[in-house]
Amino acid sequence: MTADRPARHRLHPLSPLLHSAKALAVSVAALSWQGYAWLGPLRWLLLVGALVAATGAWAVVSWYNTGYRLTGRELRIDDGLLWRRTRAIPLERLQSVEVRRPALAQLAGLAELRLEVAGGARTEAPLAYLGLADAVRLRDELLAAGRAPAADAAAPAAAVLHTVRDRDLVVAQFLTPEVWTVPVAAALVGYQAVIAGDWGLLALASTATAMLAVFTQPIRRTLRHWRFAVSDGPDGLVVAHGLVEHRQQIVPADRVQSVRAVWPLLWRRRGWLRLHLDIAGYARGAGEGESAPPVDTLLPVGTPAEAARLVEVVLPGAGGLAPDAAPPPPRAAWLAPLARRHLGVALTADVVAVRSGVLTRRLTLVSRPRIQSVRVTTGPLQRLLDLATVHVDTAAGSVAVVHRDTAQAWRLAATLADRPTARVAGGPGAGT
Amino acid sequence: MTDDDAFTPWPRTLAWRPVSPRLVWVRLIRLWAAAALGVAALTAARLTLPDGLVAGLAHAGTWAVLAAAAVRSWSTVRAVRAWGYAERDHDLLVRHGLLIRRLTLVPYARMQFVDVSAGPLERAFKLATVTLHTASAASDAVVPGLAPTEARRLRDRLAALGADPAAGL
Numbered sequence: 008m009t010a011d012r013p014a015r016h017r018l019h020p021l022s023p024l025l026h027s028a029k030a031l032a033v034s035v036a037a038l039s040w041q042g043y044a045w046l047g048p049l050r051w052l053l054l055v056g057a058l059v060a061a062t063g064a065w066a067v068v069s070w071y072n073t074g075y076r077l078t079g080r081e082l083r084i085d086d087g088l089l090w091r092r093t094r095a096i097p098l099e100r101l102q103s104v105e106v107r108r109p110a111l112a113q114l115a116g117l118a119e120l121r122l123e124v125a126g127g128a129r130t131e132a133p134l135a136y137l138g139l140a141d142a143v144r145l146r147d148e149l150l151a152a153g154r155a156p157a158a159d160a161a162a163p164a165a166a167v168l169h170t171v172r173d174r175d176l177v178v179a180q181f182l183t184p185e186v187w188t189v190p191v192a193a194a195l196v197g198y199q200a201v202i203a204g205d206w207g208l209l210a211l212a213s214t215a216t217a218m219l220a221v222f223t224q225p226i227r228r229t230l231r232h233w234r235f236a237v238s239d240g241p242d243g244l245v246v247a248h249g250l251v252e253h254r255q256q257i258v259p260a261d262r263v264q265s266v267r268a269v270w271p272l273l274w275r276r277r278g279w280l281r282l283h284l285d286i287a288g289y290a291r292g293a294g295e296g297e298s299a300p301p302v303d304t305l306l307p308v309g310t311p312a313e314a315a316r317l318v319e320v321v322l323p324g325a326g327g328l329a330p331d332a333a334p335p336p337p338r339a340a341w342l343a344p345l346a347r348r349h350l351g352v353a354l355t356a357d358v359v360a361v362r363s364g365v366l367t368r369r370l371t372l373v374s375r376p377r378i379q380s381v382r383v384t385t386g387p388l389q390r391l392l393d394l395a396t397v398h399v400d401t402a403a404g405s406v407a408v409v410h411r412d413t414a415q416a417w418r419l420a421a422t423l424a425d426r427p428t429a430r431v432a433g434g435p436g437a438g439t
Numbered sequence: 440m441t442d443d444d445a446f447t448p449w450p451r452t453l454a455w456r457p458v459s460p461r462l463v464w465v466r467l468i469r470l471w472a473a474a475a476l477g478v479a480a481l482t483a484a485r486l487t488l489p490d491g492l493v494a495g496l497a498h499a500g501t502w503a504v505l506a507a508a509a510v511r512s513w514s515t516v517r518a519v520r521a522w523g524y525a526e527r528d529h530d531l532l533v534r535h536g537l538l539i540r541r542l543t544l545v546p547y548a549r550m551q552f553v554d555v556s557a558g559p560l561e562r563a564f565k566l567a568t569v570t571l572h573t574a575s576a577a578s579d580a581v582v583p584g585l586a587p588t589e590a591r592r593l594r595d596r597l598a599a600l601g602a603d604p605a606a607g608l
Binding site: 087090094095097101106287378381384385387398401426 | 530539574
């Protein structure tokens with residue numbers, strides 16, 4: 008099996024030393040002063056020595072067993088001693104490659120290469136440690152073989168698409184459960200105090216602070232979304248908002264996985280809704296190159312017409328916010344008596360729309376070309392009723408289309424998993 | 440094998456490949472090792488404690504552990520038989536689960552990377568596990584109990600088929 012393989016490289020020979028130096032620190036910390044007091048200096052030293060020797064031996068053996076090789080378009084990393092693992096990473100899938108130099112490694116002239124693969128929040132494959140020159144060379148090779156790194160954020164100069172009226176924002180935040188529960192809670196506390204007949208200062212103060220704390224969430228949301236404006240920039244949508252801390256973020260249009268529309272119960276009389284975005288990876292801050300937390304709100308409050316316009320920009324071909332969603336079969340009422348009428352799924356050529364929620368209604372629009380995998384699950388009760396749930400997974404999460412007829416669920420899953428590479432609209436969106 | 444009925448609407452042309460029956464032994468050994476540990480701990484508790492409620496509970500616990508292990512053994516055998524995978528032109532299908540049946544479809548173009556892993560027990564039985572990772576954390580395309588040659592073949596095939604430029608991010 009070792010016929011025509013490209014050269015397998017080892018990590019730098021000093022790596023086990025560095026790893027066991029880390030282990031030394033950890034073991035000393037674990038034994039702590041208490042251990043020192045119990046064991047006495049000599050035995051303490053012996054124990055630390057034994058621990059370090061053991062971890063050192065382990066590090067050497069695992070260093071011996073770890074290797075990487077670059078085979079054309081693939082990086083293969085073998086590691087593990089008892090649990091052997093070979094990880095094959097196609098170079099096209101690398102999102103970023105970073106050379107990091109922790110303090111100890113810097114002293115030894117070494118570096119750690121961290122490979123970021125899309126989706127995972129974790130760094131999937133750190134190569135620790137390589138010589139600095141090797142690390143830089145390998146990084147350049149990997150980047151050259153894969154796709155080019157993303158360009159820097161351009162200056163956002165843009166036509167404003169939509170601004171949120173601040174008055175609506177305040178009204179909307181007043182119509183949140185947090186605010187509405189406060190009078191109820193106050194009444195309860197007051198009633199109890201009257202019954203008990205004593206108004207302790209402490210009780211009063213703690214009640215007041217608790218109620219103030221309840222208001223912090225709506226107030227923070229109001230401050231964060233103050234002067235909310237969405238405009239059209241060269242790299243995608245630019246979302247600007249915030250009173251205290253004004254932020255400008257770029258929504259990379261080609262990274263939007265799904266859009267969630269939420270109709271809270273208390274907003275329903277006004278017909279308001281809010282829109283959330285699910286984005287893979289990070290959204291870049293417009294000013295600096297530093298990574299900001301991803302944009303998650305596209306519209307803090309708005310009317311369906313405004314929302315539909317924004318949705319059409321981020322997810323072209325979504326077909327509006329009131330899709331003709333087919334509900335599950337009537338027998339699903341055994342499992343979801345209240346929700347059944349509000350569940351549903353609709354398909355267009357580019358988007359799957361999933362409706363759910365009884366009190367707070369939700370509509371999730373998933374971009375079909377972004378679907379990573381589709382799962383069909385059938386629980387025991389569902390099997391009795393010949394129902395199944397289809398889960399649609401994207402890099403930003405998963406949406407469940409619950410309680411569909413089994414045969415229909417299968418067709419839906421097959422349709423969704425099909426033609427995944429077609430990024431441009433085209434072809435009929437085969438009905439469910 | 441009564442377990443394919445839930446998914447019969449699917450075209451019959453699909454060739455489901457089973458996982459190796461040796462996986463049953465891996466799972467059983469793991470299960471009984473855990474059960475033995477539990478029984479040993481409970482027995483030790485029973486012998487060292489004075490007679491009383493706690494010792495009685497430990498005694499009952501021992502039998503409960505044994506009964507649970509027996510039931511699990513039976514379901515393990517069936518669960519391994521229920522596990523299957525199928526390679527189609529554009530996607531990999533993996534099905535598993537008895538009580539809750541699960542089926543995962545992963546288009547090859549969505550593959551981020553492939554892991555082939557084997558623990559000590561799996562290696563003793565000459566088995567390996569192939570895990571297909573996509574950009575979604577929810578995808579769970581895991582195929583356990585493959586012969587090493589089959590695992591390598593699957594990995595290489597997946598890697599080759601996943602070669603189209605990354606889409607869907």
